[in-house]
Amino acid sequence: MARVITITSGKGGVGKTTTTANLGTALAMRGARVAVMDADIGLRNLDVVMGLENRIVYDLVDVVEGRARLRQALIKDKRLPELCLLPAAQTRDKDAVSPDQMVYLTNQLRTEFDFVLIDSPAGIEGGFRNAIVGADEVIIVTTPEVSAVRDADRIVGLVEAAEKGTPSLIVNRIKPRLVNRGEMLSVEDVIELLAINLLGIVPDDEAIVTSTNRGEAAVYDQHSLAGRAFLNIARRLNGEEVPFLPLQDQPGVLERFFGIFGRRRT
Amino acid sequence: MGFLGNLFGGGRRDRSASVAKQRLMMVLVDDRYKLTPDMLEQMKIEMAEVLSRYLPHVDSDQIEVTLLRGEANDHLKAEIPLKRGRDE
Ligand SMILES: Nc1ncnc2c1ncn2[C@@H]1O[C@H](COP(=O)(O)OP(=O)(O)OP(=O)(O)O)[C@@H](O)[C@H]1O
Ligand SMILES: [Mg+2]
Numbered sequence: 001m002a003r004v005i006t007i008t009s010g011k012g013g014v015g016k017t018t019t020t021a022n023l024g025t026a027l028a029m030r031g032a033r034v035a036v037m038d039a040d041i042g043l044r045n046l047d048v049v050m051g052l053e054n055r056i057v058y059d060l061v062d063v064v065e066g067r068a069r070l071r072q073a074l075i076k077d078k079r080l081p082e083l084c085l086l087p088a089a090q091t092r093d094k095d096a097v098s099p100d101q102m103v104y105l106t107n108q109l110r111t112e113f114d115f116v117l118i119d120s121p122a123g124i125e126g127g128f129r130n131a132i133v134g135a136d137e138v139i140i141v142t143t144p145e146v147s148a149v150r151d152a153d154r155i156v157g158l159v160e161a162a163e164k165g166t167p168s169l170i171v172n173r174i175k176p177r178l179v180n181r182g183e184m185l186s187v188e189d190v191i192e193l194l195a196i197n198l199l200g201i202v203p204d205d206e207a208i209v210t211s212t213n214r215g216e217a218a219v220y221d222q223h224s225l226a227g228r229a230f231l232n233i234a235r236r237l238n239g240e241e242v243p244f245l246p247l248q249d250q251p252g253v254l255e256r257f258f259g260i261f262g263r264r265r266t
Numbered sequence: 267m268g269f270l271g272n273l274f275g276g277g278r279r280d281r282s283a284s285v286a287k288q289r290l291m292m293v294l295v296d297d298r299y300k301l302t303p304d305m306l307e308q309m310k311i312e313m314a315e316v317l318s319r320y321l322p323h324v325d326s327d328q329i330e331v332t333l334l335r336g337e338a339n340d341h342l343k344a345e346i347p348l349k350r351g352r353d354e
Contacts, residue, residue, distance in 0.1 A: 146286050146293075153294050182281030189287045193294060195335040 002035075002110040005117050005237070006135035008159075008167075010151030012122030014143045015172040018208060018218075020119035021049045022227065025217035026234035028083035032114040035074065037106075038088035039131040040121040041096055047087045051078065051215020061089035064101045070108050084113075094127035106134030115237075124158060132159060138167040139199060144174060144185035149193055156196055168199040170233065175204045198244065200233035202226050295333055298340070306331060313344065323349040 007020045017040075024036040038046035041061065047053040055075045058068035063086075070086075077083035086109070089096060109116045120131035132138055138159045142152040152169075159167045171187045178184035187201050207224035211217060218227035219234075232242045295301050314326035330345040 146290055149290055150293055150297065153297060157298070179283070182283045185283050185286055185290075189283065192335065193287065193290055195340075 002033075002113040002116045003137065004106050004110065004135050005115065005137045005139060006039075006120050006132045007117060007139045007141060008120035008128060008131060008155060009122055009141045009148070010124065010155040011142070011148040014148050015141050015170075015202070016122070017045045017049050017119050018212070019139070019141050019170060019172065019202075019230070020046060020117050022217045022219050022230035023234055023237070024083060024115075024117050025050075025077075025080065026219045026231050027115050027117075027237065028077070028080040029219065029231075030234060030238065031082070032238075033082045033112070034115045034117065035084045035086060035109050035113045036117045036119065037086040037109070038119050039102075039127065040119060041088045041092055041094045041127065042090065043121065044088040044090040046119050047075075047085060048215060049212055050085060050217065052085050052087075053215075056087050059087045059089040060105070061092050061096045064097050064105060070105075094121065094125075094130070097130055099130055099133040102130045103134045124154060128155075128158075129162070132162055132164055135164055138164050139170060140167045140194075140196070141170045141172050142190065142194075143172055144179075144187070144190055146185075149185065149190055153194055156194060166196055168197045169194060170200045170202060171198070172202045173204040174201055199236060200229060201244065202229040202233075291333070313346075317346060321348060325349070 007016050007023075009016050017038075020036055024034045028034045036046060036050070037060065038044055039060075040046070044059075047056060052075050058073035060073065062068040063070050063073045074084040074086055077085070086105075106116060106118070118131050118135060121127035140152050140155055140159075142148045156167060159165075169191065171190050174187060175184055179186045187198065191198055203225045205218070205224055205226035207218050207221050208226050211221055211224065211227075217230075218224040219230050221227045235242045292303060310329045310331060311326045313329060314324045317324040324346060328347045332343050332345075334341040334343060
């Protein structure tokens with residue numbers, strides 16, 4: 001039986017889709033059977049981030065409305081046979097699916113996979129509620145910015161109210177240099193503000209842009225610091241203890257850590 | 267940890283990250299508890315009033331109220347310095 005994990009955020013554009021694609025790929029690279037579901041109905045994106053946009057025949061709404069069986073709609077990844085995508089509908093709006101239908105769908109996926117990752121739309125409305133209704137666990141992605149953290153705090157409350165437990169946190173797009181200069185909220189600051197468990201820290205990384213351009217996950221890129229961060233998160237999801245980056249607000253610490261793995265960037 | 271206190275006591279550095287953090291903490295307290303900075307000031311004045319019935323010279327300006335965030339619960343903590351009334 002799969003673990004169903006929803007990746008959500010509150011504020012848009014903070015990296016939910018990037019996170020879903022990379023964690024899904026990383027988990028499959030490590031041998032798990034993984035389904036990633038795009039629950040952002042009307043704003044389909046996970047397919048292009050994963051480079052699978054040309055293979056779509058049926059989508060999630062087709063399955064829900066009985067035009068296709070789940071198996072027909074699931075798209076196999078190009079490289080990893082154990083990784084599948086269930087695409088969102090592009091031409092429908094987010095009310096096309098009911099919460100009950102989402103639960104039914106996730107339960108169908110549960111039987112066939114080890115992990116089901118759901119890419120949530122931004123916001124706190126129907127689309128978000130649909131995305132978490134079938135979940136066992138919720139991951140909140142935020143960037144270290146005032147508005148993103150504020151919205152994340154709203155989402156923590158809503159996830160708890162929906163009885164999904166306390167969500168865990170991924171802080172994305174950290175810029176160690178800015179943090180060291182005291183010009184960006186540190187991971188420590190964000191954790192203190194939100195008071196939820198940290199699952200991962202992902203640096204801001206140009207490799208995300210290039211890998212997204214190619215439709216290949218950054219976890220394939222040996223030189224990508226963000227890719228390595230996502231691999232670490234996948235290991236943590238598998239129950240491994242992977243040490244965190246040093247969080248104290250000391251000059252150079254985060255930067256030195258990242259410097260171990262990659263070329264330095266200016 | 268005493269961020270509300272810091273806010274009223276004046277911050278040490280004013281790098282943009284610490285400004286962001288203090289602003290966020292105020293916003294989150296307001297979002298979660300509907301407690302605005304004005305209301306907090308009023309709360310301190312009223313606390314001083316009540317305490318003055320039992321203790322000499324409690325000054326609302328000296329009261330420091332801080333919010334400590336925890337995983338299960340947040341805590342409101344008040345520090346009330348007492349003047350040595352004997353000397354006055
Ligand atoms: N760690 C990172 N480093 C650099 N760029 C990043 C990083 N994470 C995300 N991005 C970029 O930020 C943009 C938004 O990312 P993404 O689409 O994953 O966000 P989202 O939360 O899914 O957005 P939406 O709310 O619109 O669904 C993309 O252009 C992506 O390439
Ligand atoms: Mg998205």
